[in-house]
Amino acid sequence: MATTIHDVARAAGVSPATVSRVFNGGRVTAERAERVRTAATELGFAPNRVARSLRTQRASVIGLLIPDIENPFFTAMARGVEDAAQQTNLSVVLCNTDEDVAKERRYLEIALAEQMAGVIVAAASRSRTDLSALESRKMPVVAVDRRPRGSTVDVVLVDNAHGAEEATWHLFERGYRRLACLTGPEGASTSEERLAGYRTAVRDFVRENPTETRAAEALREERIRYADFRVEGGHRAMRELLALPEPPDAVFAANNLMAVGALQALAEAGLAAPGFGVLSFGEIPWAPLVRPSLSTVRLPSYDLGFTAATLLQERISGGERPLQTVVLRTELHARESTAGPGA
Amino acid sequence: MATTIHDVARAAGVSPATVSRVFNGGRVTAERAERVRTAATELGFAPNRVARSLRTQRASVIGLLIPDIENPFFTAMARGVEDAAQQTNLSVVLCNTDEDVAKERRYLEIALAEQMAGVIVAAASRSRTDLSALESRKMPVVAVDRRPRGSTVDVVLVDNAHGAEEATWHLFERGYRRLACLTGPEGASTSEERLAGYRTAVRDFVRENPTETRAAEALREERIRYADFRVEGGHRAMRELLALPEPPDAVFAANNLMAVGALQALAEAGLAAPGFGVLSFGEIPWAPLVRPSLSTVRLPSYDLGFTAATLLQERISGGERPLQTVVLRTELHARESTAGPGA
DNA sequence: TCCAGGTCTGAAAACGATTTCTTGCTTTTC
DNA sequence: GAAAAGCAAGAAATCGTTTTCAGACCTGGA
Missing domain, CATH: 1.10.260.40 (lambda repressor-like DNA-binding domains)
Structure with missing residues (x-):
């Protein structure tokens, strides 16, 4: 046999x-x-790979832990990881943690028990994701998209603050003045960095345009909503924003799913571009089809994965080098229509 | 250690x-x-799972081979598989074959070499996907969504013919009379079945409504386009349909991605619902946001995965029973607007 | 001629679990 | 009370590789 x-x-x-x-x-x-x-x-x-793994104490498989397999951002990332891994004949095992720390822990245990060659993890939680077990067993790990607190691993990140700053600035340039922000859960590194970028842009704009007195209201508490990075949360938060006595005329959504939720809420309220501006941090697949049209910040999701996998392979093959943090840049994708809110 | x-x-x-x-x-x-x-x-x-696998000649991992990790249909399926697998403490390894038979073969070899407990496969090709190596080594296999030719495994399918028939009929009911069909690659079981359903519905309609003489044109060669199940292919095919001397007033798209491509082409041509009817076989995520709005056939993607995993587990635990083919039903999701083309 | 230094080869010991086989005990049964 | 049966537990074999170790053979220099 x-x-x-x-x-x-x-x-x-x-x-x-x-x-x-x-x-x-x-x-x-x-x-x-x-x-x-x-x-x-x-x-x-x-x-027989099993026998080989047992003997060498190392498998030719790497684990990729992502929080949401249905989010195109992560699937594109997975592709990047896979393509990079193929170069050294590593195969990739995709694990869906569902933003659930317990599920994530179980997968990390499996990674150890299966003696995988290494792990790439987009952490479910910044503070509660615990990579120490892997570190103490010397399993190579690369964190991607999110920086877990207090662990000493290579990290590949998106330049969130800068991207958010550019995006917010773009809304001002398009003529919107009453901005609002839809950010992710408090405590997630991605949502905090994006919010920080938003704030920076608003402050800069106010400083450079002292006559635009109302712009500063974008920093008010009621204009900044924390949601959960999901469609439903974005929907609810947007509804709350629209119900304000002085509703915004544009919104910066800190991820793609929440932007979708916001668009739904807008459609229900009969609002659309260009009267209302929407900026999505992260691509919405088939965005050109979406109504109202919107501008997006293109995230380097594929490259994020590719870079992480390359880094991991260096570690696996024993490259001793200082810990690295790679930051990849975003790219603003303005919607075609040039008309602003007043048009 | x-x-x-x-x-x-x-x-x-x-x-x-x-x-x-x-x-x-x-x-x-x-x-x-x-x-x-x-x-x-x-x-x-x-x-240590590796040692255990070596000894028992069986791992507690099942492989899931899907042709396109970025298609929400397959990711939803993956979730179903995962949820079912959790019940028996099996973990799921997701492999993206990219509709590429060579890549698929490589993953199948890995499944064998890693001695996985079983494999669920959405075949990249109906005729060239070769499961015989697995069968001869008695590895449990379940085929899902697509029935590979000439292999004796359990199969879980969507009731394509019936769903397509209902969907096409729905277009007629909405008042469209000049239908066209955008189907997948020739030779793929899914595209052929869906096309067959389309044809059945047209023939039935013509028989029941002898006065509607033009409806039969929906069966003409130039109204039926074979594309590749991708956005770009759908886009090109739709453009060709619109360029016909007598263009259609509605289209049945045999999968979600091609429907998206078709919508793009329609938008470029300034066409939209309800003047032009679009029916997508398979959900488009965030369809409510999409312009023009459209009706969709909801596929039981999650259940497809769940059922396949359940079947596989029965095989793994040694249940000797005759080969099974499970067919799951679709569900028509009409767009809210009731106005037809004439409105 | 002999020995040092090299290259190639096979025997055997790992790796960490499961499982068969055996042993020694206790319990049943006539 | 002795034979049969049942049960728990340990010793050791096993899964299919890789890798160490030692031996065999060859080459070249003294």
């Missing part, structure tokens, strides 16, 4: 050790190596 | 065999079992 290294050895008239050496680049005379190789193909031999 | 079964045995003053029995439900006296258990938790012991 399953042909083993012994079967090949017997067929080729050599010892199992020699067969192993042929497959792992040991020193074997050309003539014998040839005999082994033909015997192997003849028998359809493929080395 | 890694605590093994031996460490636990020594700490509890028993043999490794006993420890193993405690964890696998062998017969052990209560008093000893207790000693083992406390020792295990004290040492933080977790059995």
